Amino acid sequence: MTANGPWETHLGQPIVIAIRPTNGYEVEYQLREHAAHHGDTAWLHPAITAYRDELGSLAKGMLDAIGAVGLSKPRTYGEAHLLRPLTHLIHGPVRHLIIDDVNLLHAEVLSEVHEACLISHTQLWLIVDVANPVVGHRNTRARELFDWLDDACHIETQQTAMNWWQHRTTSHPHCHPPEPTWWHQPLDHTQPLPAGCPDHRNELGSGHIECLLAWTRRGLTAGHLAPGIARRRLTEYQDHPATTAIDTWALRAAGRDFYTPGTDALRRTHASAETLTLEDVTPDGTTITADGTQHTVTPEMRPAVARLRTSRRLAGCLDHEPMFGMFDQVPGLNPRRR
């Protein structure tokens, strides 16, 4: 597991930013602006979809918000669990998750998000309209939500929260995202790829992919970028002649599919990797044990292996079970979750 730094806010519990209708829009607008300076921050607006499971929509939105927009068109319906975004939160660089219009969500859904943030050491910020008049059948729902917020969260005034975000030190001060219009042009394959910043540089040479993913998150947080546009640019990046195999591994590991890159990486490490179980793979994906021998996974393939193993573990699989996809059944066993 990587990047799980200490809690920056020293709280650990979700922080509620209480806003009032009179200036709610302005607070959200400015907060977005401050948050968009940080590549480790994701902004999520809960989507209201008819006839759909709330958690499914939220999981899809969360994957987009944290920059896991994927390299192909996502499935139509989201999965009614947060295991996929949670895997990315555990292994990815996102440390702050801000959700606005929390009044639209049920307490049970928020509870799931809270759980995911606790596991991944991600600070959860909830923007709540405290003067939300709720009528009719929604009364119970609102009461449950506010009870949950009272019990589980630390309530902060909008001014304090704004100050915190305004004065928060940027972890990557030299990483400057391109102009919003840059995203709207197809990537020119005759031109060299944009250079990465010194802050994201790594020994593998895939630092510019980290930059690209941070720009994606920042654009999505700012609100001027749509997930579909980001997905197209990432795909073009992957197809660019200057993109190396190491870059491709980094891009694939940041996608939504854990199984394909994970099993590819295992197969390239050892021919009989398909028969490996969870206990044969270390949690950080550095080594595997096959045929009684320990093999080292090359550094660029480790994120893919680690994510596959984590997703499988989060889905409730045990040490002796194989490294299949998240919910693939082992013959003779019933699925644990759907």
Place this chain on the structure above:
Amino acid sequence: MLVENHPHAWDVNHADRYLDPKQREDSLPPGGHLVVTPKMRQLVSNVPYALRRNQAIAISGPVGAGKTTLLHAITAVADVRVRYVELPADLKNTTQYWRCLARAVTEAEPSGTTDQMLNDCREYLAKVPTLLIVDEAQHLPLESLLQVRSLWGQRFPRFACILAGSDLFARLDVYSAVGSRVLVRIPLDHNTPQRMLEYLGRLHPQLAATDPRILRVIDDAYGHGNWRAWEHLVLTTYDAWEHNGPLTLALAKDAIYQITGSEPALHMPGAHRPQPTRR
């Protein structure tokens, strides 16, 4: 719609000049002019700011208060792409309403779930500056309203949303997440007789040439400060009798009878009124 940075952009005084011919035909009688009202100025002055800050403006008023004409005036002097959608009342569910909105925003036949349509809209608006006008927005179910609201919470290059409808403010206030995030609310109502007389002279040359006392009588008995009623009256006199000159009480009486099916009591103040015959 004007080109970007046109010298007359957002200048409502030029709205009549740039009015779309189809919209002119829909909202004005032949030969009529767009009457610039204080509400129209208020709306036009707020739209450029709303576009910069991705905000929403709500207009509410009864039938005939001038909502649609107001929206047509905005369309005429806008220097961004304007997408105008009039929502029907009889759609079955939120997905159908969203389909209607997504079609208007993206100018393509939408497909997929509401979530996908919303993402398509986001994608489009991130690239193309747009003013989205939703007429008859009171028909939007609550969920659809919340979905529209999620559009104006983003930070697209230039985007604003104008929602117009009858009794719209009450609908917006059901959920403060929507109601509290509306930049400006413009309430419209039928005009007072005095104000209506002032406007009628500017609306149509036929009305400008008519004796104001006659206009007052017609407004008291039939018009009631309602733009639509007056436009209908002028249109009927033209269509039925090809009349272009000043209105007379007799002509107005015939036209109103044709429109409403009942004979109006049009009498000049102080004129001799025939007494009902007593048997």
